[in-house]
Amino acid sequence: xxxxxxxxxxxxxxxxxxxxxxxxxxxxxxxxxxxxxxxxxxxxxxxxxxxxxxxxxxxxxxxxxxxxxxxxxxxxxxxxxxxxxxxxxxxxxxxxxxxxxxxxxxxxxxxxxxxxxxxxxxxxxxxxxxxxxxxxxxxxxxxxxxxxxxxxxxxxxxxxxxxxxxxxxxxxxxxxxxxxxxxxxxxxxxxxxxxxxxxxxxxxxxxxxxxxxxxxxxxxxxxxxxxxxxxxxxxxxxxxxxxxxxxxxxxxxxxxxxxxxxxxxxxxxxxxxxxxxxxxxxxxxxxxxxxxxxxxxxxxxxxxxxxxxxxxxxxxxxxxxxxxxxxxxxxxxxxxxxxxxxxxxxxxxxxxxxxxxxxxxxxxxxxxxxxxxxxxxxxxxxxxxxxxxxxxxxxxxxxxxxxxxxxxxxxxxxxxxxxxxxxxxxxxxxxxxxxxxxxxxxxxx
Amino acid sequence: xxxxxxxxxxxxxxxxxxxxxxxxxxxxxxxxxxxxxxxxxxxxxxxxxxxxxxxxxxxxxxxxxxxxxxxxxxxxxxxxxxxxxxxxxxxxxxxxxxxxxxxxxxxxxxxxxxxxxxxxxxxxxxxxxxxxxxxxxxxxxxxxxxxxxxxxxxxxxxxxxxxxxxxxxxxxxxxxxxxxxxxxxxxxxxxxxxxxxxxxxxxxxxxxxxxxxxxxxxxxxxxxxxxxxxxxxxxxxxxxxxxxxxxxxxxxxxxxxxxxxxxxxxxx
Numbered sequence: 128x129x130x131x132x133x134x135x136x137x138x139x140x141x142x143x144x145x146x147x148x149x150x151x152x153x154x155x156x157x158x159x160x161x162x163x164x165x166x167x168x169x170x171x172x173x174x175x176x177x178x179x180x181x182x183x184x185x186x187x188x189x190x191x192x193x194x195x196x197x198x199x200x201x202x203x204x205x206x207x208x209x210x211x212x213x214x215x216x217x218x219x220x221x222x223x224x225x226x227x228x229x230x231x232x233x234x235x236x237x238x239x240x241x242x243x244x245x246x247x248x249x250x251x252x253x254x255x256x257x258x259x260x261x262x263x264x265x266x267x268x269x270x271x272x273x274x275x276x277x278x279x280x281x282x283x284x285x286x287x288x289x290x291x292x293x294x295x296x297x298x299x300x301x302x303x304x305x306x307x308x309x310x311x312x313x314x315x316x317x318x319x320x321x322x323x324x325x326x327x328x329x330x331x332x333x334x335x336x337x338x339x340x341x342x343x344x345x346x347x348x349x350x351x352x353x354x355x356x357x358x359x360x361x362x363x364x365x366x367x368x369x370x371x372x373x374x375x376x377x378x379x380x381x382x383x384x385x386x387x388x389x390x391x392x393x394x395x396x397x398x399x400x401x402x403x404x405x406x407x408x409x410x411x412x413x414x415x416x417x418x419x420x421x422x423x424x425x426x427x428x429x430x431x432x433x434x435x436x437x438x439x440x441x442x443x444x445x446x447x448x449x450x451x452x453x454x455x456x457x458x459x460x461x462x463x464x465x466x467x468x469x470x471x472x473x474x475x476x477x478x479x480x481x482x483x484x485x486x487x488x489x490x491x492x493x494x495x496x497x498x499x500x501x502x503x504x505x506x507x508x509x510x511x512x513x514x515x516x517x518x519x520x521x522x523x524x525x526x527x528x529x530x531x532x533x534x535x536x537x538x539x540x541x542x543x544x545x546x547x548x549x550x551x552x553x554x555x556x557x558x559x560x561x562x563x564x565x566x567x568x569x570x571x572x
Numbered sequence: 573x574x575x576x577x578x579x580x581x582x583x584x585x586x587x588x589x590x591x592x593x594x595x596x597x598x599x600x601x602x603x604x605x606x607x608x609x610x611x612x613x614x615x616x617x618x619x620x621x622x623x624x625x626x627x628x629x630x631x632x633x634x635x636x637x638x639x640x641x642x643x644x645x646x647x648x649x650x651x652x653x654x655x656x657x658x659x660x661x662x663x664x665x666x667x668x669x670x671x672x673x674x675x676x677x678x679x680x681x682x683x684x685x686x687x688x689x690x691x692x693x694x695x696x697x698x699x700x701x702x703x704x705x706x707x708x709x710x711x712x713x714x715x716x717x718x719x720x721x722x723x724x725x726x727x728x729x730x731x732x733x734x735x736x737x738x739x740x741x742x743x744x745x746x747x748x749x750x751x752x753x754x755x756x757x758x759x760x761x762x763x764x765x766x767x768x769x770x771x772x773x774x775x776x777x778x779x780x781x782x783x784x785x786x787x788x789x790x791x792x793x794x795x796x797x798x799x800x801x802x803x804x805x806x807x808x809x810x811x812x813x814x815x816x817x818x819x820x821x822x823x824x825x826x827x828x829x830x831x832x833x834x835x836x837x838x839x840x
Contacts, residue, residue: 153832292759
């Protein structure tokens, strides 16, 4: 009996062994941009004003915007349209996958435009060319003038489907537009789409403006202005243009920022050479003091859950970054490296804090974990500061100044963006010189 | 009647003759030894010849003095030819190459291409060649004992117990897929990111069927990242095909499981 059991077990084991699969672990891949084909969206011939739509080449324009968005991420490589093998209308029905694979595309975007009852309907499909199947199909209806936004929303949806994180294309950037010689700069608040299109100026340029920041709904902006030579924090409604002073402080207020729920504004208030951090409730207008220290505490920024605040302070001698609970307790220094740290901004994902660092006459933009570990300096330059996060926490936008010569010429201030990996540093085009950028959250949520 | 019989007899004989002549050839083709052997042979000679030639010569000369009929594998062929022009009977030469071929299976001599591709693994620590050598030695021994026991003549095709790729084979496959896999960067690196794909392969390395093993996870709410990751892994496998599988032993690798896990990479 025992013998038979042993033999049986032996057989089971050997059979298991014989049929066990060969397993290979793949722990690395490449970070090369994904080749993607964006076919021009075709215009349905049942559309109203079919001729004028065709003349405007709306389908091509939308596909160009999508391509430009993807190119700017550094994660995609939109292929040249000369090599496209199928007409847009046929490809939208059913692409010939083998033919598209021949031009080395891995994903294909097709789409259709219809205008009916003076409404624009844009539908698109995302195809996985290697698996020969559809990955995503959506349509949007809007007023025809909104076509650029539709292009950005489509880009966001595709980006999300292919990378696993939300996009950041249907967003805006507010910044300080600068003009004129260095000692007589005219500074205005300006707002534009993230791709640099549709710039609008929100102030006239009579007063100096600094550090504009969006609220979570992107309708309000808080910023600092030198109105009547008194630097104070203001609130501006973008749609109505109404401005108001934030809080009734007897001195200078600066470095404002909204809380993640938009109910509070946090800022610095300086009096007699000392500055501390205060918050103001937007509804009740009640002001609360958060730090109370003889050192200069400034640049506060909330964590995305609103429970913590990071700020910079020179209480240890040199300016360093600290974190604390939002009521001001549990203050903890998190930077200990050589150099001066400033402008900390908590990532919308909550895992990282971006900052500016000055060391040996050079300026760096960097990121670190929220406990101060894992510091990574992403870019180094003569002068750069004020990083602001894209809503998905993947890209930072900041501004960089160039040195002027002995005659005061050659000075420029420009916006730049960089991926948190340190790759894909890009100049963000603006109509004028620009500084102090702030990225909005997604407009369509 | 008899004429018909004769014709029938002749015709059948002809058919049998043609079948007897052609069928064995058809049968023989697939059994042929793969041609790669000769390429590797040259590399071994080059490698062993360059660093060890001076020492080897001395040893060879000594050995020759002792016993003139012994031929060392390490001796350069040209030298042999010069010293012993009258010798070189064909059968002996054949034996010699066979011996070397056997030795060549020892993975101390991994193809240079494969070595390059295994650069990824180098950081990890130890001499993979040594281990590969040990494993393959073990395999050879296993194969030999099996031959003795069961008298199976086809070497590794029918060895159900040796179901694994050698390190070099695995490296080649891994390096190939590294190149094809575009890792989606937006994945949360603090979650379980293991995607297991079971493949059924054709003998040429193309994919017959690819199946995600934890398929249910693809549509689990809150796990949308898993779907994106699994799709990227499937894309990688499809782009890569035909996969770089060993030229022989189809039974061994016709079913293959690939475990994709980008956690380390995303953590940077």
